[in-house]
Amino acid sequence: MVDNFPSVGERIKSIRKQHKLTQIEFAQSLDISQGTLSEIESGKAKPSFDVLVLLSDMYLVDMNWLIINREAELRVGLKNDELFLLENYRKLEQIAKDELLDYTNLKLLRFQRKK
Known part of the structure; x- marks a missing residue:
């Protein structure tokens, strides 16, 4: 199946790129390591709830947009x-x-x- 909806990690990466931040800068702003951010962006790890809340608040991102898998929602x-x-x-x-x-x-x- 074709998945046209980005994963949480891809969405987080797009926020970082939109703000023109390196992984190190972005990770520091979220109080996580660059390695953790790299794993989140690549889909190898999931962000904690605390990270999602902080990201949502700091970068004015809707929490629903971050976490809801619209593709799965559409398939139901x-x-x-x-x-x-x-x-x-x-x-x-x-x-x-x-x-x-x-x-x-x-x-x-x-x-x-x-x-």
Whole structure:
């Protein structure tokens, strides 16, 4: 499956890069070692709750954005054919996505009229 949503570590790395900080500088601001930060950014370790709270407060980042796995959230309750459609939709160029949405709206309107 294609995972278009960043992990917690990837999100933390993006915050660091957005603030143009080195791993050492960023780690110091969070009161953790550079090695720990490196492991968090690479997905080998998970940040503690204290680190997440500090990061959220210091860098004005929404805690939900940091920790919620939207990909898993989106998959809950989806059938295999729905997942297949979603994954393939994400691979399309924008013009093809627009065409597919237009087609879907047309099919939906026809279906609703038959009722």
